[in-house]
Amino acid sequence: MKLMKAAIEEILSNIESATEFIDEETVNEFMKVLTESKNVFVMGAGRSGLVAKAFAMRLVHLGISAYVVGETISPAIYDDDCILAISGSGETNTIVSAVGIAKNRGSKALALTSYPESSLGKLADCVMKVKGRTKIDIDDEDYIKRQIDGNYVSVTPLGTAFELTSLIFLDGLIAELMQKMGKTEDDLKYRHTVLE
Amino acid sequence: MKLMKAAIEEILSNIESATEFIDEETVNEFMKVLTESKNVFVMGAGRSGLVAKAFAMRLVHLGISAYVVGETISPAIYDDDCILAISGSGETNTIVSAVGIAKNRGSKALALTSYPESSLGKLADCVMKVKGRTKIDIDDEDYIKRQIDGNYVSVTPLGTAFELTSLIFLDGLIAELMQKMGKTEDDLKYRHTVLE
Amino acid sequence: MKLMKAAIEEILSNIESATEFIDEETVNEFMKVLTESKNVFVMGAGRSGLVAKAFAMRLVHLGISAYVVGETISPAIYDDDCILAISGSGETNTIVSAVGIAKNRGSKALALTSYPESSLGKLADCVMKVKGRTKIDIDDEDYIKRQIDGNYVSVTPLGTAFELTSLIFLDGLIAELMQKMGKTEDDLKYRHTVLE
Amino acid sequence: MKLMKAAIEEILSNIESATEFIDEETVNEFMKVLTESKNVFVMGAGRSGLVAKAFAMRLVHLGISAYVVGETISPAIYDDDCILAISGSGETNTIVSAVGIAKNRGSKALALTSYPESSLGKLADCVMKVKGRTKIDIDDEDYIKRQIDGNYVSVTPLGTAFELTSLIFLDGLIAELMQKMGKTEDDLKYRHTVLE
Numbered sequence: 187m188k189l190m191k192a193a194i195e196e197i198l199s200n201i202e203s204a205t206e207f208i209d210e211e212t213v214n215e216f217m218k219v220l221t222e223s224k225n226v227f228v229m230g231a232g233r234s235g236l237v238a239k240a241f242a243m244r245l246v247h248l249g250i251s252a253y254v255v256g257e258t259i260s261p262a263i264y265d266d267d268c269i270l271a272i273s274g275s276g277e278t279n280t281i282v283s284a285v286g287i288a289k290n291r292g293s294k295a296l297a298l299t300s301y302p303e304s305s306l307g308k309l310a311d312c313v314m315k316v317k318g319r320t321k322i323d324i325d326d327e328d329y330i331k332r333q334i335d336g337n338y339v340s341v342t343p344l345g346t347a348f349e350l351t352s353l354i355f356l357d358g359l360i361a362e363l364m365q366k367m368g369k370t371e372d373d374l375k376y377r378h379t380v381l382e
Numbered sequence: 383m384k385l386m387k388a389a390i391e392e393i394l395s396n397i398e399s400a401t402e403f404i405d406e407e408t409v410n411e412f413m414k415v416l417t418e419s420k421n422v423f424v425m426g427a428g429r430s431g432l433v434a435k436a437f438a439m440r441l442v443h444l445g446i447s448a449y450v451v452g453e454t455i456s457p458a459i460y461d462d463d464c465i466l467a468i469s470g471s472g473e474t475n476t477i478v479s480a481v482g483i484a485k486n487r488g489s490k491a492l493a494l495t496s497y498p499e500s501s502l503g504k505l506a507d508c509v510m511k512v513k514g515r516t517k518i519d520i521d522d523e524d525y526i527k528r529q530i531d532g533n534y535v536s537v538t539p540l541g542t543a544f545e546l547t548s549l550i551f552l553d554g555l556i557a558e559l560m561q562k563m564g565k566t567e568d569d570l571k572y573r574h575t576v577l578e
Numbered sequence: 579m580k581l582m583k584a585a586i587e588e589i590l591s592n593i594e595s596a597t598e599f600i601d602e603e604t605v606n607e608f609m610k611v612l613t614e615s616k617n618v619f620v621m622g623a624g625r626s627g628l629v630a631k632a633f634a635m636r637l638v639h640l641g642i643s644a645y646v647v648g649e650t651i652s653p654a655i656y657d658d659d660c661i662l663a664i665s666g667s668g669e670t671n672t673i674v675s676a677v678g679i680a681k682n683r684g685s686k687a688l689a690l691t692s693y694p695e696s697s698l699g700k701l702a703d704c705v706m707k708v709k710g711r712t713k714i715d716i717d718d719e720d721y722i723k724r725q726i727d728g729n730y731v732s733v734t735p736l737g738t739a740f741e742l743t744s745l746i747f748l749d750g751l752i753a754e755l756m757q758k759m760g761k762t763e764d765d766l767k768y769r770h771t772v773l774e
Numbered sequence: 775m776k777l778m779k780a781a782i783e784e785i786l787s788n789i790e791s792a793t794e795f796i797d798e799e800t801v802n803e804f805m806k807v808l809t810e811s812k813n814v815f816v817m818g819a820g821r822s823g824l825v826a827k828a829f830a831m832r833l834v835h836l837g838i839s840a841y842v843v844g845e846t847i848s849p850a851i852y853d854d855d856c857i858l859a860i861s862g863s864g865e866t867n868t869i870v871s872a873v874g875i876a877k878n879r880g881s882k883a884l885a886l887t888s889y890p891e892s893s894l895g896k897l898a899d900c901v902m903k904v905k906g907r908t909k910i911d912i913d914d915e916d917y918i919k920r921q922i923d924g925n926y927v928s929v930t931p932l933g934t935a936f937e938l939t940s941l942i943f944l945d946g947l948i949a950e951l952m953q954k955m956g957k958t959e960d961d962l963k964y965r966h967t968v969l970e
Contacts, residue, residue, distance in 0.1 A: 187798050189953050190946035194793060197942055198786055205782060210775045227577070231970040233831055236824040239454040240937075243821055246455045247932070256648065258435040258450045259442045261573045269577075280672055280970050284577040291576070341949040343959040344835070344966065349828075350942060354785055357938065361781035361929040371931040377457045378932065380487070381423070381465075381480040382819040382868050383602050389753035390597060393746055394590055401586060406579050427774040429635055432628040436741075439625055443736070452844065476774050476868055537753040539763040540639070540770065545632070546746060550589055553742065557585035557733040567735040574736065578623040578672050619969070631846040638847045650827040650842045651834045653965045661969075676969040683968070769849045772879070773815070773857075773872040 193341040200347040201354055204317035208355065215312040216359060217366055219294050220250060223268040227288070229255035229281055230272035233349045238272050241356040247374035248363055255284055265292025273297070274318050274348040276304020285309045298352045316355060318348025389537040396543040397550055400513035404551065411508040412555060413562055415490050416446060419464040423484070425451035425477060426468035429545045434468050437552040443570035444559055451480055461488025469493070470514050470544040472500020481505045494548045512551060514544025585733040592739040593746055596709035600747065607704040608751060609758055611686050612642060615660040619680070621647035621673060622664035625741045630664050633748040639766035640755055647676055657684025665689070666710050666740040668696025677701045690744045708747060710740025781929040788935040789942055792905035796943065803900040804947060805954055807882050808838060811856040815876070817843035817869060818860035821937045826860050829944040835962035836951055843872055853880025861885070862906050862936040864892025873897045886940045904943060906936025 220226055226245055228238040238254065245252035253260040255269070263269065269288040273281050276299035285295050289309055297310035300318045307313050319342060364370070416422055422441055426434040434450065441448040449456040451465070459465065465484040469477050472495035481491050485505055493506035496514045503509050515538060560566070612618055618637055622630040630646065637644040645652040647661070655661065661680040665673050668691035677687050681701055689702035692710045699705050711734060756762070808814055814833055818826040826842065833840040841848040843857070851857065857876040861869050864887035873883050877897055885898035888906045895901050907930060952958070 187796065187801050187950070189949040190796070190801060190943075191793065193946040193949035194789065194942055197945065198789060201782065201786060205779065208775065208778070213775050213778060229577075232967065233828050236828050240821050240824050242454050244931075246457055252455055254454045255575075255577045257453050257455070258438050259448055259453070260575050260577070261442055262576050278970065279675060283671060283675075287577055340959045342945065343832075343948070343952070343962050346945055346948075350938075350945065353941070354782055354938060355778075357785065357930065357934055358778035358781040360931070360934075361777040362775065364929075364931070365777050371928045374931050379451075379456050379820065380458050381425075381451045381456070381483055382866065383600065383605050383754070385753040385757050386600070386605060386747075386750035387597065389750040390593065390746055393749065394593060397586065397590060401583065404579065404582070409579050409582060428771065429632050432632050436625050436628050440735075474774065475871060479867060479871075536763045538749065539636075539752070539756070539766050542749055542752075546742075546749065549745070550586055550742060551582075553589065553734065553738055554582035554585040556735070556738075557581040558579065560735065561581050567732045570735050575624065578670065621969075634846050638849055644847055646846045647967075647969045649845050649847070650830050651840055651845070652967050652969070653834055654968050679969055771843075771848050772850050773817075773843045773848070773875055 189341055196342045197347060197350050200317065200319070200342070201351050204351045207315045207317055212312060212314050213359065213362060216296055216314065217363055219268050219296055219312065220245070220363065221367065223294065224251065224266040225261070225263070226250055226252045227255050227260065227263055227267060227269040228252060229269065229284060231278045231281060233345060234272040234274065234352065237349055237353045237356065238270070240353060241270070244357070244360045244374070247377045248360070248367060248369055249373070249377065263288050263291055263293050268294040268296060270296040271306055271310070272352055273306050274300050274345045276301040276306035282306055282309065298355070300348055314355065316348055316352045318345060318351060385537055392538050393543060393546050396513065396515065396538070397547050400547045403511045403513055408508060408510050409555065409558060412492055412510065413559055415464050415492055415508065416441070416559065417563065419490065420447065420462040421457070421459070422446060422448045423451050423456065423459055423463060423465040424448060425465065425480060427474045427477060429541060430468040430470065430548065433545055433549045433552065434466070436549060437466070440553070440556045440570070443573045444556070444563060444565055445569070445573065459484050459487055459489050464490040464492060466492040467502055467506070468548055469502050470496050470541045472497040472502035478502055478505065494551070496544055510551065512544055512548045514541060514547060581733055588734045589739060589742050592709065592711065592734070593743050596743045599707045599709060604704060604706050605751065605754060608688055608706065609755055611660050611688055611704065612637070612755065613759065615686065616643065616658040617653070617655070618642060618644045619647050619652065619655055619659060619661040620644060621661065621676060623670045623673060625737060626664040626666065626744065629741055629745045629748065630662070632745060633662070636749070636752045636766070639769045640752070640759060640761055641765070641769065655680050655683055655685050660686035660688060662688040663698055663702070664744055665698050666692050666737045668693040668698035674698055674701065690747070692740055706747065708740055708744045710737060710743060777929055784930050785935060785938050788905065788907070788930070789939050792939045795903045795905055800900060800902050801947065801950060804884055804902065805951055807856050807884055807900065808833070808951065809955065811882065812839065812854040813851070814838060814840045815843050815848065815851055815855060815857040816840060817857065817872060819866045819869060821933060822860040822862065822940065825937055825941045825944065826858070828941060829858070832945070832948045832962070835965045836948070836955060836957055837961070837965065851876050851879055851881050856882040856884060858884040859894055859898070860940055861894050862888050862933045864889040864894035870894055870897065886943070888936055902943065904936055904940045906933060906939060
């Protein structure tokens with residue numbers, strides 16, 4: 187169980203150290219765009235897509251109209267809408283392409299990425315920098331020291347650290363949004379699906 | 383290519399013979415419920431679920447608020463909403479259960495099924511009977527005659543005939559709804575997703 | 579109910595007239611690629627994506643390993659795999675891009691499209707031409723004559739005719755595959771999900 | 775930004791305090807069942823379903839055959855398979871029903887829940903207890919003290935704490951599985967989708 191606990195510690199440590207990158211201005215701009223848009227479209231590839239969906243569910247619970255790009259009922263995006271995209275590298279093909287289309291149609295774009303200088307970062311109106319494990323970390327002496335048994339196997343492989351930190355940041359943002367919108371947990375329950 | 387053409391003929395023949403069960407009253411009741419509901423929830427299991435989704439997309443294109451049960455952003459169902467369920471047998475567990483919950487919350491229920499006397503059929507406010515291949519057909523002499531090479535292998539296995547007939551009925555209903563709502567193909571394009 | 583029946587007739591008529599484009603060689607090549615691939619990846623956008631999923635379900639029932647591009651568990655594609663893509667125009671961005679990647683990795687590509695000369699058509703190793711309603715048809719005198727009440731409103735809006743014809747062609751292909759693989763309806767039931 | 779940081783702290787604190795419930799035996803039993811099953815079926819409702827999908831992706835990356843209940847290509851479950859279900863309350867209707875069916879067909883069942891004494895907990899062969907915020911916590915003096923501004927608004931509403939703790943436990947389990955199976959991050963990359 188040593189590796190399981192090491193992985194959990196690694197994840198928690200990444201989240202803690204990543205919070206230093208969150209600044210008040212970005213959080214306020216995110217909330218402003220999310221609450222002032224007619225519809226919020228979310229998107230991400232792979233596990234980042236699941237993070238986007240988890241956030242969309244809570245937006246709906248708050249009474250914000252949200253859609254997942256690619257799901258059945260997602261309509262056209264217009265200039266009073268916004269798109270929120272999640273991509274560690276900021277270079278995922280389908281995401282950069284969709285955000286480009288959205289921007290051309292006049293929508294606002296919010297991004298979570300580890301690379302604000304990426305294609306996605308440059309397209310977005312506002313970027314929340316989410317520290318994940320990066321190539322630099324991988325070659326990093328500190329990183330190696332943190333490895334278990336000196337075997338250099340990553341305990342948080344691929345985008346794990348980025349994805350989990352993004353999810354927890356977005357759940358933190360929900361807490362802020364609840365207060366800003368004057369909502370309680372009962373308001374969220376009111377819109378929570380009952381059919382499953 | 384003989385079997386492919388035989389299967390296509392079998393499917394077309396089922397659709398043609400199934401249209402005799404469509405009556406004006408049911409069509410009008412379906413349209414009334416769909417246009418008067420605040421939100422339309424659709425559901426089906428397996429390939430019937432895909433039929434439900436294909437219909438939900440067109441409802442959205444028409445400007446009707448539609449949700450797929452089980453997708454990310456589906457909210458709670460209330461008494462000014464309706465649920466449309468698709469099940470050949472009318473006995474699919476998850477569907478009967480969800481429609482029961484919806485009815486208890488005061489929602490209207492529409493059903494497509496081959497068995498109006500099924501659990502789903504009994505729960506629904508209005509049932510569109512969709513003829514599929516049934517057990518009776520399978521033992522039927524005519525059915526056997528229609529088989530290719532006398533090998534009794536079904537060319538439209540499992541629920542194929544029911545699913546395709548349902549889909550085409552619902553696309554037919556879209557044509558009726560377009561006229562009733564005064565919509566043109568351009569109105570549909572206006573809401574068609576642009577992000578894929 | 580006049581428009582509903584007109585739409586159904588329009589759909590059936592498109593399917594019938596489209597079958598003349600199916601040729602033995604294409605059908606055989608499709609079956610060869612589908613049965614000789616280690617994994618079959620299917621994809622399509624919007625309602626064409628639902629058609630792709632409906633086909634993937636039946637492939638799985640036949641014991642062929644199939645994946646839907648973008649779903650949770652879809653793995654990497656390799657040179658012993660194939661991709662089957664469905665796009666009326668053959669120009670859908672995400673599809674052309676994914677098929678290009680698949681081809682670069684050595685996979686085979688099968689396509690259903692109304693335009694064999696499209697980007698998708700050119701990338702594919704084998705194309706099944708699926709006639710849908712096209713721009714040419716829309717300006718066509720015959721088409722107008724088929725319209726109800728002379729109101730020029732399409733009773734099969736957007737890609738409806740293409741999508742339904744594709745679905746029925748693929749279900750016809752399943753009948754061929756069943757025979758080629760020596761499978762019966764009971765074999766299909768053996769793999770049909772039981773958890774819904 | 776006070777609430778966002780408070781929510782993040784609350785989430786991290788729940789994860790830390792929940793780790794005391796993980797025991798070596800449960801972890802080993804989970805790994806044994808996951809690696810010895812022919813196919814692993816995962817399921818969860820709402821955000822717990824997204825957690826299940828995030829885990830299934832990593833299982834696939836490890837070379838374990840995994841399916842998400844309800845997705846297109848999920849086959850029938852048999853007695854050499856297992857199902858892993860995630861439900862905070864352990865009483866979600868569709869989950870208890872599906873796990874019951876799976877058990878009747880001879881499959882093994884693994885569960886993550888806050889309530890090992892729930893219907894799900896009782897059905898499962900092995901339960902990982904995942905502490906979330908419970909009714910007891912809500913009335914708890916400590917909990918209230920942790921609230922911001924004394925407004926008693928939960929900063930981690932609904933199942934947030936349970937869902938995130940489950941996800942991080944399962945990502946920890948992936949680290950253990952990687953070592954047990956002798957896999958490296960490069961092995962995971964080998965199976966990571968390339969088509970998005």
